[in-house]
Amino acid sequence: MSGDLYDIRIFEPKDVMFSRGTGGVFQGVLDGKPYPELVVYRAFPFLYTTQYLSIRDAKGEELGIVRDLRELDEESAKELEQELQFRYFLPRVTRVDSVKQKSDLWIWELQTTLGPTRIAMRNLHEFMQFPGGNRIILTDINGKRCEIADWQALDSRSRQQLTDVV
Amino acid sequence: MSIQPTLPEPIRARLSGEPLFSVKTDLSSDGRFGDLWFAVTDQEVTLWDADGEPSFRLDVTELSEARAVGGIGGGTLLADTAGGPVVIARYTAALSSAFGFAAKLITALAKQEELPAVSEKEFPRYCPSCGNPLAEGTQSCPICKSKGKVLFRMLRYAKPYKAQMAAAVVLLMLTTVIELVPPYLTKIMIDDVLQPKNTGSALLWVVLGLGLTSLVMSVMQTVRGLIGVWVGSKLMGDLRNDIYTALMRLSLAFFDRRQTSQFVGRINSDSESMRQFMTDGVIWVSGESLRVVAIFVIMFGLDWRLTLFALIPMPFMVLVSLTMWPKIGRRWYQQWRSIFRLNVLVGDSLQGIRVVKAFGQEQTEMSRYSTANRELVRNNIRIEGLWQGMFPLFSFVAGIGTLLIWYNGGSSVIRGDLQLGVLMALIAYLGMLFGPLQWVSQMINWASHALASADRVFEIMDTPSDVPDARDPHPIGTIRGDVVFERVSYGYEKHHPVLKDVNLKVKAGEMIGLVGHSGAGKSTFINLICRFYDTDEGRIAIDGTDLRSISQTDLRKQIGVVLQETFLFDGTIAENIAYSKPDATPEEIMRAAKIANAHDFIVRLPDGYDTRVGERGHRLSGGEKQRVSIARAIIHDPRILILDEATASVDTETERQIQEAISRLVKGRTTFAIAHRLSTLRNADRLVVLDKGKIVEVGTHEELLAIEGGAYRKLVDAQKELSKIKGVEG
């Protein structure tokens, strides 16, 4: 790897090690240098959720990119994935219990990978996004978000709930 | 009344002291949904699980600082301790404000500083009666607000025209009554004229009667139609005006988050569907219901027993209407959303048509369009199909009633219990019921369409401006031009501050140069002076008066701005220059253009000042556009002049000329100038260096240059370096 300031630094899997500190904070050793606090950013949060992960220090300076989480050793991969889940709070919807319009709020009752939740939207045209394919991103009035990875792949009852809203 | 749930008593009892702050977080520490109570006292920071058991505790003395680290869609509250950072709590985005505050509070506790005060707006707000979230800035809960309100509110638009609408309804009623005459005449014809073979003048009279009724009917229909058109057009005009006014009133933040070309379609289509319901809908409903009643009264009069057969299908139809109603509403909305997406797409690619062409992406745009278009076609078929299917269903069911009457009435006629004419009249009246029936399904359609539109329209009207005008604004007259920033923080996204704790005192007549890296917050700084956005914290004052208590019209009269993105309106150059001062004389326009160094090139154009610049001024070069907008900013002789990269697109020589002219103009005026080309700011009295939203250095060019390793010096060095490489002077 050259020290070129204008090039993207891609970490070799053997150069990185992630773990969790006693306080529950994500930390790691990069190129042999320990960092007590690290932050991870997805470069393509929609397209590549476990690839091209930008590792930054607490101040937000990029230290390098992990090309693919799966290349890392088990422990590091697990912590990195966990950290991604914390930082990118985007529960995946596993079931749509109901979509109701009550007066001018749309109330969604959902089962997600992180437990059941409820989303309220002021309208559908601004709070539902279709980033492509069959993906849907749902945003709550207060900014909470959930993701439907592929609405066609949901069970038939959930799809039934969605017929008139997608 | 507080709409914030309070800490449960059992937990409160177990705290070490009075809670300074408490909030219910919505994530457990493993990142799953879960309700936990978070409470801070002056000694400890605690977290309690749903059963009221402690799940985390940290002594205030153990920590040095707390930070709310925002993620995407959520965040984490961290504490820095001697043993490294520790996670206190996790939360979703809904609570970022609350935990942002918590972090400040804990830090203040740890450092033993003055504690910040809690304000209601830190909390997400929930309706006290139904527990659903309240949108920012609204007071009434949308769920607890009934649909009826929307209907009444919509009908209020018809109020000014109630005389005309009443006339239309009366005319409709009369037509209805008259319409009921021909079947009756037919009955007379069959029973009293044709069957008895009556050869007198009776036949002629009956036929004349039929002719007369149809003449009267067409006259009345015409008049009613004209009234309908008149009221409808007026109504729609009012609606469009109101929507547009509502849009103009909204703050920039509203438009930042939305693609603007969508509103073009919305103003027109939403007002159209509301009009349709109010004129056609209301008039027809009142007219047609009367007709239904009248028909039944006559039919009952003719033969009540047979009439009862006609009523058999009614309950079924009511039931179907009620169950279909929500579905139709949803499908209309769905169809509307696909139109919306299509509009956004068209607006987007046409606004960027130059880029599209430059990269030869017409094909991509076309295929994007046809995908969205296919979606619209599909939804169109779904909604139209649904209600096209509904009417035949209704007719069929109602037809069953007719069949029953035919059968039972027919046998009565054969037995001689019933006159043939009566049966024929009954059948004819029943046939007339199909008219209103069709309107029932049409009405369901219109009403749900209109209610959905009204919802969206009122949503715009009800959106409070983020920068509301003060109730009784402070008259400022002509200002001197002192500008003071006091501890100003601002973020476009709450809790992602772009400007942090900015303090600056600017004396009237001073010229301030703002420098800093791209994205440092320079444009944001001046956006706040113009009050395009309100500060999140701290205040900005002009001549000692808080910006928020000055009426925006007064304020903007005192400010001239050249924004970083030059925008010219579709119109002539003269109109564009005189935009903020429509009564400017030609001389004033020329003088302003001269100062902006635009006069020469304008006069050389074949159409001079009358050249139409077209949408966004595409017919001018980048630098020409900038000069026109400089002229626009200085024409009304503002006390505060704001130049955001105003001369970035002109050559250095032209820039020098504009600068000289401006520096003459600038005398006695407060000026804020932003420039990346630092030489542009050589006339500035003071330079303010911004870095990542903070003021890092303030001083004259010389003072700042003298700071060894200073931010300004680095910028200057970098530029010198650059011009050396290029071999030219910057």
Ligand SMILES: Nc1ncnc2c1ncn2[C@@H]1O[C@H](COP(=O)(O)OP(=O)(O)OP(=O)(O)O)[C@@H](O)[C@H]1O
């Ligand atoms: N309308 C907006 N909505 C959300 N974020 C914005 C908006 N405008 C600017 N920002 C963000 O605010 C930060 C500061 O932007 P600003 O326009 O003030 O920078 P600047 O100093 O004027 O930069 P430049 O020199 O490039 O014009 C940037 O990070 C930008 O992404």
Ligand SMILES: [Mg+2]
């Ligand atoms: Mg800028």
